Amino acid sequence: MSTEILVIGGGPGGYVSAIRAGQHGKDVTLVERDAYGGVCLNRGCIPSKAFVTVADLVHRSRTAEHMGVDATVEVDFPQLRSWQAEVVDQLTGGVEQLCTANGVTLVEGTAMFESPGEVVVRDGSADGPDRISFESAMIATGSRPVQVPGFEPDGESVLTSADVFALPELPDSLLVVGGGYIGMELSTVLAKLGTDVTVIEMMDRILAPYEADIADIVHEEAEALGIDIRTNEAASNCTRTDDGVAVTTTSGDNESEFEADNVLVAVGREPVTDTLALDTAGVEVTEDGFITTDRQGRTSQENIHAIGDVVGEPMLAHKASRQGEVVADVLAGEPAAYDYRAVPAAVFTDPEVGTVGLTEAETESQGFEPLVGTFPLDASGRALTLDESNGFVRVVADAATERILGGQIVGPEASELIGELALAVEVGARIEDVVSTIHTHPTLSEAVMEASADARGEAVHIFNR
Numbered sequence: 001m002s003t004e005i006l007v008i009g010g011g012p013g014g015y016v017s018a019i020r021a022g023q024h025g026k027d028v029t030l031v032e033r034d035a036y037g038g039v040c041l042n043r044g045c046i047p048s049k050a051f052v053t054v055a056d057l058v059h060r061s062r063t064a065e066h067m068g069v070d071a072t073v074e075v076d077f078p079q080l081r082s083w084q085a086e087v088v089d090q091l092t093g094g095v096e097q098l099c100t101a102n103g104v105t106l107v108e109g110t111a112m113f114e115s116p117g118e119v120v121v122r123d124g125s126a127d128g129p130d131r132i133s134f135e136s137a138m139i140a141t142g143s144r145p146v147q148v149p150g151f152e153p154d155g156e157s158v159l160t161s162a163d164v165f166a167l168p169e170l171p172d173s174l175l176v177v178g179g180g181y182i183g184m185e186l187s188t189v190l191a192k193l194g195t196d197v198t199v200i201e202m203m204d205r206i207l208a209p210y211e212a213d214i215a216d217i218v219h220e221e222a223e224a225l226g227i228d229i230r231t232n233e234a235a236s237n238c239t240r241t242d243d244g245v246a247v248t249t250t251s252g253d254n255e256s257e258f259e260a261d262n263v264l265v266a267v268g269r270e271p272v273t274d275t276l277a278l279d280t281a282g283v284e285v286t287e288d289g290f291i292t293t294d295r296q297g298r299t300s301q302e303n304i305h306a307i308g309d310v311v312g313e314p315m316l317a318h319k320a321s322r323q324g325e326v327v328a329d330v331l332a333g334e335p336a337a338y339d340y341r342a343v344p345a346a347v348f349t350d351p352e353v354g355t356v357g358l359t360e361a362e363t364e365s366q367g368f369e370p371l372v373g374t375f376p377l378d379a380s381g382r383a384l385t386l387d388e389s390n391g392f393v394r395v396v397a398d399a400a401t402e403r404i405l406g407g408q409i410v411g412p413e414a415s416e417l418i419g420e421l422a423l424a425v426e427v428g429a430r431i432e433d434v435v436s437t438i439h440t441h442p443t444l445s446e447a448v449m450e451a452s453a454d455a456r457g458e459a460v461h462i463f464n465r
Contacts, residue, residue, distance in 0.1 A: 001105075003029035005331055006119065006134035008111045008276070011038020012317040013308030014140030015095050017324030022102030024332035029132060031121055033110040036095045038142055040317040042088055043162035048185060050084040051165070052348050055192035059225075059350075067387060075193055077170045084165065107132070113281035116301050136303045136331050139283075139291065140324065141276065143269040143309035151177065151238045151265045157245045158238060159264045161186060171195050173260040175247050177235045179206030181347040183266035184218060188349045191225040198258055199227060200249055202234040207347065211359055214410045217390055218349045225350070230256075238263060271310040295337040297327040305331075319343055342426040346415035351391045354418030357406025357425040360396050371399040371431070373455025375447045377411045379462050382442040388412040393451040395421065395431070402431040402455075413444055420448050431455050 007018045010032030018030040035042045054075070061071045099106055107130065109123035119137070120129040145160045147153070153160045159167075161182050170193055176183045179201030191197045199206065199222075206222075206229060207215040219229060230249065233256070237248040244261040271289045278285060284300040285291050290312045297305040305327045308320030322338075329336035347353035363370040377383040377391045391411025397404045407421035424434060434452040439445050453459040 001029070001130065002133040003027050003105065004135050005029070005328075006031065006111075006132055006137040007140060008119070008137065009038065009140035009142055009308070010036040010095070010099075010106075011140060011142045011308065011320065012040050013142075013320030013324040014038070014138070015099060015324075016321040017138055017140065017307060017328045018104045019098055019102045020325045020328035021331060022099070022104050024328065024334075026328075026332065028103065029105045029107060029134070030099060031107045031109060031111045031119075031132070033108065033123075035092060036099070036106070037088075037092045039144075039162065041091055041095070043165060045317055046088055046091060047084050047165040048161075048189070049348060050087050051080070051189045051193075052185070054080050054083075055189040056350070059192035064387075075170065077193075078168070081165065110275060112275065112277045113283075114277075116281045116303060134303075136305065137281075138297070138324070138327055139273075139276065139299075139304065139306040139310055140308050140320065141272040141310055142320075143271050143315055145265065146268045146270050148177065148235070148265055148267060151235070151263065153265065157240050157262060159262050161264065161266055164190075164264060167262075171261040173244070173262075174198070175200065175235075175245065175258050175260045175263040176266060177247070177263060178266035178268070179203070179208075179229065179231070180266060180268065181207065181349075181353075183264065184222065184349050185347065186264060186266070187227050188222060188225065191222070191227050192350075196260075197227045198260070199229045200233050200235045200247070200258075201229065201231045204232050206231065207353070210347075210353060210355065211408060213392075214353055214355075214408060217351065217410050218347070218353065221350055221390060269309065269315055271312075273310055296330045297323055297338070298330075314343060314345060316343065316345060339426075342422045344418045344422040346418065348415060351388060351411045352409075352414035354409040354414035354416075355407070356418055356422045357404075358396055359406060359408065360394075363396050363398070363405050368405065369399040370405075371397040371402060371455050373397075373431070373451045373453065373459070375451035375454055375459065375462060377444075377447060379450075380442075380444060380447050382444050382446070383412060385442070386412055386444075393417070393447040395434070395448070395451045395455055397431050397455055404429050404431065404434070404452075407448075407451075409448075411444070411447075417444055417448060420445065 004027040007030045021028045109121040111119040118133045122129045173196040176199045233251040239246045282301040291306040307323035309315040326336045344356040374394045378389040383389040394408045396406040404424040439449045457464040
């Protein structure tokens with residue numbers, strides 16, 4: 001068969017791109033070897049957030065005595081998994097329907113380039129591979145967990161993040177190797193559900209890419225949940241035992257051993273590009289396997305584009321989706337290109353973390369004089385009524401123009417609140433624009449307004465600097 005645009009990978013970058021190209025009237029074929037929606041929808045973002053919702057409900061019910069609520073809560077783990085699967089099935093079914101409704105041809109299998117204009121697709125059947133010729137191709141094959149030697153996942157004792165959602169029962173104890181956002185999100189969820197969690201992190205703090213004052217709050221709250229966090233400690237060996245696993249760690253000259261039902265390895269992700277035979281297509285990759293592209297997603301091969309995790313950080317579903325839209329527009333002849341000015345990120349720990357744009361240090365390093373406003377959530381009426389007041393909102397602007405360049409939020413609903421600051425960064429809004437916008441009372445969003453006002457020394461509900 002032949003097609004105008006071939007999309008390889010049906011995750012949040014690939015399927016969005018395919019739909020957008022279909023909306024432009026293009027003949028589009030989408031090849032997916034596993035499940036439409038990709039890792040994010042099937043084994044990542046959506047399943048984990050379903051677990052987050054239940055874990056929060058359970059934890060708040062069990063710890064609300066001081067608010068006048070005394071409850072005994074039991075978790076039916078198989079039913080939790082069943083409900084989570086229903087959510088996933090509804091969304092994956094929706095993706096397939098949207099693709100079909102926009103004229104996208106769906107092909108199941110693994111694609112491998114034969115030339116810069118043709119792929120073979122193997123689906124494991126006895127009929128042999130299909131051949132698809134194309135005018136333009138889009139690589140959106142995503143990423144997979146990095147494997148640590150000696151900690152190869154088996155889905156039973158040694159787990160990846162995806163394996164957690166397939167466990168038949170809630171583990172009594174869990175070792176988590178890696179204190180990044182994936183490790184800390186799942187540690188928080190399972191600790192709230194009743195698992196005894198220990199986190200092993202080789203860096204000097206968890207959430208290393210984030211500013212220290214943000215990571216410190218998450219660390220503090222995690223320990224309050226009973227999570228044992230071991231920083232400056234590296235996991236060096238893993239042994240399967242009759243009861244689970246034993247993990248040896250080293251910290252300087254000291255060696256320790258931990259035992260648990262399971263060990264979760266969450267030390268990062270790597271691009272899935274080794275299955276594509278990219279050299280056959282003339283597509284160049286870095287030493288780490290990432291594909292280099294320009295601002296229109298074009299690779300070293302003129303008619304082949306790449307989007308999402310395969311092109312590097314940030315490895316975020318919404319970044320992939322936006323890139324997919326841009327490339328589809330480019331292939332339709334539209335004047336489109338990537339703009340990374342405002343790419344928000346969220347960590348669904350307790351409390352949540354939301355960031356966008358530049359930090360204060362980054363602002364200064366880029367030649368701006370930073371203008372910073374901060375509002376602590378213990379001064380927020382809504383945060384207090386939620387009984388979640390540990391955190392803050394910080395707004396970073398250019399002192400000369402008061403144009404907002406970034407923001408950081410740690411606190412309840414940070415993943416939602418960061419949207420306002422993302423819009424402010426994207427449109428080049430100024431401090432005055434946010435301050436003069438009337439925010440609903442009492443809401444958490446008022447903290448964004450107050451932090452902006454603090455940058456000008458005009459905050460009402462805190463003492464200004």
